[in-house]
Amino acid sequence: MEQKKILFVSHDANRAGSQLLLLQLLRLLKDRGVPMHLLLCSGGELEREFEEVVGVTRLYQSYKVSSTPLTGKILKKVNLYKLYHERSVQRDNDKIIAEIEQQNIGLVFVNSIANAGVYHDFLTFLHHLPLVLFVHELAMSIKIYSHERHLNFLLRKTDHLIAVSNAVANFYIKKYDFPQRHVSTFTLIDHLHIDKKLKSIQPDILEKTYRVPQDAIVIGGCGNAEWRKGNDIFNWIARQVIQKTHPLPVYFVWVGAGPQHEIFELIESDIRLMGLSDRIILVPPTPYALDYIHRFDVLLLSSREDPYPLVVMEAALQEIPVVCFEDAGGAPELIESDAGFVVPYMDITAAAEAVIQLVLDPSLRDSMGQTGRKKVLERHNTDKSVGSVEAIIQKYLPLQVSEQHNQ
Numbered sequence: 001m002e003q004k005k006i007l008f009v010s011h012d013a014n015r016a017g018s019q020l021l022l023l024q025l026l027r028l029l030k031d032r033g034v035p036m037h038l039l040l041c042s043g044g045e046l047e048r049e050f051e052e053v054v055g056v057t058r059l060y061q062s063y064k065v066s067s068t069p070l071t072g073k074i075l076k077k078v079n080l081y082k083l084y085h086e087r088s089v090q091r092d093n094d095k096i097i098a099e100i101e102q103q104n105i106g107l108v109f110v111n112s113i114a115n116a117g118v119y120h121d122f123l124t125f126l127h128h129l130p131l132v133l134f135v136h137e138l139a140m141s142i143k144i145y146s147h148e149r150h151l152n153f154l155l156r157k158t159d160h161l162i163a164v165s166n167a168v169a170n171f172y173i174k175k176y177d178f179p180q181r182h183v184s185t186f187t188l189i190d191h192l193h194i195d196k197k198l199k200s201i202q203p204d205i206l207e208k209t210y211r212v213p214q215d216a217i218v219i220g221g222c223g224n225a226e227w228r229k230g231n232d233i234f235n236w237i238a239r240q241v242i243q244k245t246h247p248l249p250v251y252f253v254w255v256g257a258g259p260q261h262e263i264f265e266l267i268e269s270d271i272r273l274m275g276l277s278d279r280i281i282l283v284p285p286t287p288y289a290l291d292y293i294h295r296f297d298v299l300l301l302s303s304r305e306d307p308y309p310l311v312v313m314e315a316a317l318q319e320i321p322v323v324c325f326e327d328a329g330g331a332p333e334l335i336e337s338d339a340g341f342v343v344p345y346m347d348i349t350a351a352a353e354a355v356i357q358l359v360l361d362p363s364l365r366d367s368m369g370q371t372g373r374k375k376v377l378e379r380h381n382t383d384k385s386v387g388s389v390e391a392i393i394q395k396y397l398p399l400q401v402s403e404q405h406n407q
Contacts, residue, residue: 003400004106005035006393007126008054011114011145013044015285016224017310018136020046021164022111024190026053028386034399037103041118045287057099059122097125105129107397110158113137116150119157130396133158134186138171138329140228140305152176160392162186165308165330184392187330188385189313189376194290198318201291206253210281216249217359220296220320222289222311223303225257225282230302231267233348237300238280240352245359251279252300255292258284296320297365298358299340300351303328316376319369323354334379339372 010022023046029036030053038050041059050056109132110119119131133154137145155161155176161183163169169185172178206212219241223229231254238252257264264282271280283292289311293299299315301324308330312322322340324331325347332342341354358365393399 002104003035004397005037005103006107006109006397007037007039007100007103007105008109008111009039009115009118009123010041010050010111011118012042013040013047013050014224015045015287015289018112018114018134019044020310021136021188022134023049023053024188024193025386025389026050027193028188028190028382029390030054032386032390034390034393037100037105039100039118039123041115045285055103057096057103059096059118093122101125107132107393109393110134110154111136112145113142113151113154114145116146116154120150120153127157130159131157132160132162132392132396134162134164135168135172136164136307138168138305138307139175141307144228158182159396160184162389162392163307165333167330167333168307184388186385186388187308187313187380188382188389189310189317189380190382191317191377191380192382194314194317197290198294201294202288203291203294205288205291206251206281206295210253210283212251212253212281213249216251217297218295219250219252219298219300219355219359220293220315221252221254221300221302222293223256223306223309224285225254225261225264225267227263228303228305230304231257231263232270233304233346233351234300234302235267235270235274235276235280236348237302237352237355239274239276240348241355241359242276242279244352244356248359250359251281252276253281253283253292253296255283255289256285257282260285290314293320294318298323298355300355301325301328301331302351304346305329306331308333313376313380316369316372319366319373321358321365321368321372323351323358325351334375335372339368339375 036054038054038056040056107130108126111134113135161178163185164187166185169183173180207214221234225231242250271277293314299320299322306329312331315322322335324335324342325345326332326342327345335342343350343354
């Protein structure tokens with residue numbers, strides 16, 4: 001009898017935290033022989049990398065009817081345009097549904113609540129199957145990326161909820177009354193893959209690309225530029241730190257802020273009016289993010305809300321201490337008091353003072369960085385992490401997987 005597959009659902013293939021985490025998970029599950037298929041609801045930079053790991057079905061619903069301009073005008077005039085469009089979309093949907101049904105799906109694994117609408121509206125033919133939901137979002141993200149009705153439906157259908165941190169798990173248990181016995185926490189960092197990539201990075205990428213001096217002390221931030229990520233807060237902290245550490249060559253670098261982001265011009269304007277354009281550098285989204293992170297001396301997580309960003313683990317794995325806010329997500333669970341500093345929520349002065357302490361004390365940076373790497377390796381062992389996800393899947397879809405991982 002043919003082994004049933006897991007259908008993983010991703011809202012897009014952009015180079016962002018939840019998508020990168022899913023890509024890592026798929027790679028590791030593939031190594032274990034887990035049968036999988038991916039429904040990709042939109043495109044992005046990671047699309048080719050997903051294709052290299054798993055079979056992909058694309059749900060790119062086009063709202064443009066493929067007809068000549070003249071045909072479109074005639075259809076509109078006779079009031080058939082809407083009907084023509086609906087039938088065209090339905091034909092495309094029917095093809096996608098047929099393609100998924102051929103995959104012999106036995107379980108649906110929804111990555112991110114951003115897929116709540118797709119699950120509610122499109123995947124109706126799979127609503128009878130067990131569902132595992134991997135949540136990366138807290139309150140702000142929920143308002144941005146989902147509709148309350150769709151999310152409530154998704155949570156009702158969920159057999160098991162996986163959260164990226166205790167902060168996220170507790171949020172869904174308290175806010176949505178999700179049964180605690182069906183909640184697990186899971187965060188994955190493929191440290192062997194990261195360590196391998198670090199052997200071929202460009203260690204002087206900032207020096208070559210942005211002419212940062214070799215002796216610069218670099219305070220880094222990372223992520224797509226948006227209000228939730230606190231790019232403005234990053235800049236306010238930068239101003240205080242740069243003023244108080246003058247004449248030390250302290251530079252602030254944000255990786256992932258480009259013209260495609262709505263708030264980019266506002267961020268850039270603030271930096272210019274502060275007179276810090278030579279000290280605060282904005283790097284657009286790039287596949288070389290790890291190269292830039294490797295150059296950081298400190299990671300400043302300025303987020304108002306961040307469930308448990310991958311960059312925190314990537315930085316800690318590279319022995320980079322982290323400064324973050326309390327009550328802003330899961331990062332404090334790793335950082336605590338020995339892998340960096342956790343300061344009161346939105347306390348700009350406290351964050352600046354923590355960064356200054358690390359700037360002025362290289363030995364403290366080293367010791368906290370080393371502790372951070374040790375904690376990532378102990379708490380997020382790759383094999384154990386993937387094994388925990390596989391065990392959850394096995395509850396609802398018994399699998400025949402690679403024997404070498406089950407000895």
